[in-house]
Amino acid sequence: MKPVLAAAALCLGLLAALPQPALAENPAESRQKIEAVVKAFGKALAEKDKEGFLRLFLREDITWVGVYTDGSVARYRAGLKDPKEPTPKTSGGTPRMFIESMARKPEARTETFENVRIDTDGEMAQVLFDYSFMIGDYRSSWGKESWQMVRTENGWKIAAVVWSAEENPEPRPKQ
Template identity: 85%
Template sequence: MKPVLATASLCLAVFAGAPQHAFAENPAESRQKIEAVIKAFGKAIADKDKEGFMRLFLREDITWVSVYTDGSVARYRAGLKDPTQPVPKTQGGSPRKFIESIARAPEARTETFDNVRIDTDGEMAQVLFDYSLMVGDYRNNWGKESWQMVRTENGWKIAAVIWSAEENPEPRPKK
């Protein structure tokens, strides 16, 4: 019995002296910090802030995949000179390519975030929400977006982004 008590005492001594950041964050605190990342993501798009946007990610080469609805694929295919040409249902990319395309665009771009759900244990998180990508006042596309996030020594970072996309069947109004 004495070895068990000695081991327990040693464990208590080690964990009692462990720094606070060695343990998971309180999930409520994590949710607040993740919500701040979501706001920063939207602000970086609206401001066309490439550096601020890229700071939100774990790495530059994260999973970045969109999956288009069958209706969107059919509308795109119908617009081709050869409608039998294959049209991919999924498309890859990167956060950098995305924000650079936003920054190059002459029109204002914004993304809305609705019905946000965050599931976290204080170390990793799954974030799921409904989004709309706006080009000026025009709702360009919408769907569901999912982020995988991790808490690093530099705060919460996005490790993967996957989203569905329904392209607006109504053409953008001409100016």
Template identity: 80%
Template sequence: MKPMFASAALTLALFAALPQQARAEDPIESRKQIEAIIKAFGKAMADKDRDGFLRLFLREDITWVGAYTDGSVARYRASLKDPKEPSPKTSSSTPRKFIDRIISAPEARTETFENVRIDTDGDMAQVLFDYSFMVGDYRNNWGKESWQLVRTEHGWKIAAVVWSAEENPAPRPGI
């Protein structure tokens, strides 16, 4: 029994000797850093800042998937010349394609974040919030959005983005 206690004591002593940055950060500090990522995401969109936006992600090929509501899919199908043509319930893309569409759009495209909930242990995090995607002053779509984040040696990075989308049934003014 003594060797087991000695082994546990040695493990604890080694862990205590690790530099502070090698340990999981304080969850309160992690929350502040994650909140800064959320603000940076919105600012990069508003500023059409491709490099700043892409720096927020672990890689460019992360999961990036939207799930459209049944009502949105039905409205899309009704707008087709051939309503039998299949319309997707989900869409996938990449952070680069997303920010490039924003940069190329003549009008401002922004996202609001409400009811933000962050759950973290200091090394990984789940962020869930209600969002509205705005095209100028028009509320284009809205729903829930979920991010998975990991803390790397370069700070927090978004590792996956999944959202639901209710497309606005009211046409955009001027179109």
């Protein structure tokens, strides 16, 4: 019987020495950390903080897609010399292309987040909210935005961004 107990103790010791998987955060803790990422996104955009903005993403080559409403596409086409010219309904890019474009603009650029909904199991999350994109005091576009997020060793990271966009039909006032 002693050899069986010794073998069992040895096995338990070996199992205890193996790296243990990290336990998922509880949803309330995850929500707080994800809400902090949402705030950091808005702050980095407003401050044109490229490095701070890029640290929020899992990688630079994540899905980054906007889809424009039919009304926005029709208004854009109406302004073309050849309204039959194909106009994409979607736009793409990368987080880096976005923040670099925003940083080059002299006027303030901000994004508001309302009705933020977070669904998470502590390892991955879906974040959905209503947004407005502002250029100074002018509401340039609005719609819904969706983020897929994952919890990494370095905290919560945005793994995909998809949004709808209704472009403001009223022209931006002259400065």
